Amino acid sequence: MSNSQKFVQKLSAFENKVAIINSGNKTTYINLVEEIVFFNNKITELNIKSGEVVFLLGDYSVESISLFFSLALNNNIIVPITSENEEELKERLDVTKPNWIFDLRKKIEIHLVENENAERHDILNALINIKACGLILFSSGSTGKPKAMVHNLDNLLMNYIDKRGKEMNFLVFLMFDHIGGLNTLFNCLSMGVTITIPENRNPNDIAALIEKWKINILPATPTFLNLMCISDIFEKFDLSSVKMITYGTEAMPEGLLLKLKSKLPRVKFLQTFGTxxxxxxxxxxxxxxxxxxxxxxxxxxxxxxxxxxxxxSKTQVLGYINHSNENFTEDGWFMTGDLVEKSTDRYIKIIGRTKELINVGGEKVLPGEVESIILEIDSVLDCIVRSEKNSITGQMVCADIVIKEGFIFKEEKLKIKKHCKHKLDSYKVPIRINQIDSVSFTNRFKKNRQL
Incomplete structure (x- = not known):
């Protein structure tokens, strides 16, 4: 029995427990299994063959989750996509050459006959030959062309089959086509907990869901958690049901974490990590x-x-189908690009990304370190530190800041410079400080330093 079969079989054991809350509707685990069977029959009717590549367009829903596992049972290679950007979709279609598209937003299925005899990458052929289900995820593409990476989905699911059942209500926040989002989904379903699906990722709407459905676990990014702070979410809504907030995907400013802990003193904060x-x-x-x-x-x-x-890791990708494996060593080590600081007892701290380093005349500056110092100023709601060209030093440190209403920018600018000079080496102090209305972030709620 494959791991995907074991995983789906496990869902049946949770019977009438609520599996998913979506748009106010509750779906039990038995209902979810019935929906998986429905899509199994549809796959048979459409004659979707084992090993074919299937585009799955849409974010979390009962339908998308059920279809995902039906395709896994059929040993298909699944490409989950949440983007609605036409140019991005075209690029990903060109890279993966799917045989089928399930557009759950438009409720249509499209058979791409022209890709029936498409030449497949050796990695995909290897999956097809061993009759294993596959998963293709795309990198964000924030520093170049998005990489299409291939996982053996059966291998990934193996880690969740022996999870023990729990009584909790999770909110799924990270995207359906994101490794962190899928990890949340697999974890939740394998433990028989309730998943609450947001209709959008607006801080007010997320908080309203937490209050209404008594959410216990909130996975989020530091950027999103700061948006909640800026919007006074913790004062407007009853979030007393929350027992844990997990955060990851980008470095957490220490000042922000302390601010969050002061607002939610009874909540456990757990930093997650993955690639x-x-x-x-x-x-x-x-x-x-x-x-x-x-x-x-x-x-x-x-x-x-x-x-x-x-x-x-035992669950790492088989490789990329549109990119070289230059980030992997010959003996299988993946160079993450994350810079760390070591402490005692094997503890480490993620302090930034190699690609985000600002080179000021040969001295390296971590944007996150400068941001943490600036966020210590009470008048600063948010900030983003980035580089600009400089004719003398090559690059210089610049900071875009959002300040609270009622404060005068010129006065706060002087205060920020003075504070930075007191706390940082001179080459780390921002040369230019600009006032902005809001910090730009990606659709995955990570600060966008590429602008």
């Missing part, structure tokens, strides 16, 4: 108010090379 290439790592935070974490995962190895985190 699309190696999967999600089981972690332990030093404390709810610390940005240091420890890896506690038998399926993952790590080491630190020149302050960069390298990972090797």
């Amino acid at each position: 699309s290439e190696t999967g999600i790592v089981k972690t332990t935070s030093m404390s709810s108010s610390s940005t240091f974490l420890k890896f506690d995962d038998p399926n993952q190895e790590y080491k630190i090379v020149n302050n960069e985190l390298w990972l090797r």
Whole structure:
């Protein structure tokens, strides 16, 4: 029996427990299995063959989740896509050459006959030959062309089959085509907990869902959590049901974490970590108010090379189908690009990305470090630190800030410079400070430093 079969079989054991809350409607685990069977029959009717590549367009829903597992049972190679950008969709269609498109937004299925005899990458052919279901995820493309990475989905699901049942209500926040989002989905379903699906990711609407459905676990990004702070969400809504907030995908500013902890003193804050290439790592935070974490995962190895985190895991990708494997060493280590600081007892802190480093005359500056210092100023709601060209030093540090109403920018600008000079080396102090209305972030709620 394949791992996808074992996983779906496990869902039946939870019977009448509520599996999904979506748009106010409740779906039990039995209902979910029935929906998977419905799509199994549809796949048979459409004559979708094992090994064919299937585009799955849409975010979380009962239909998308059920179809996902039906395709896994049929040993298809699944490409989940949440983007609605036409140019982005065309690029991903060109890379993957799917045989089928299920557009759950428009409720249509399209058979791309022209791709029936398309030449497949050796990685995909290897999956097809062993009759394993596959998963293709795309990187964000924030620093170049998005990479199409291939997972053996059966291998990924193996880690969730032996999970014990729990009584909890999770909110799924990270996207359906994101390794963190899928990890939340697989974890929740394998434990028989209730998943609440947001209709959008607006801070007010997310908080309203938490209040209405008594959400216990909220996965989010530091950027989104700061948006909640800026919007006074913690004062407007009753979030007393929340027991844990997990955060990841970007470095957490220490000042923000302390602010969150003061607003939600009874909530446990857990830093998560993972990459699309190696999967999600089981972690332990030093404390709810610390940005240091420890890896506690038998399926993952790590080491630190020149302050960069390298990972090797049992669940890592088979490779890319549109990119070289230059980020992998010959013996299987993935160079994450994450820079870390070491502490005692195997604890480490993610301090930034190698590609985000600002080079000021040979001195390296981490944007996150400067942001943390600026966020210590009471009048600053948010900020983003980035580089600009400089004829003398090559690059210089610049900061775009959002200040609270009632404060005068010129006065706060002087205060920020003085504070930075007191706390930072001179080359790290922002040369230029601009006032902005809001910080730009990606559709995955990560700060966008590429603008």
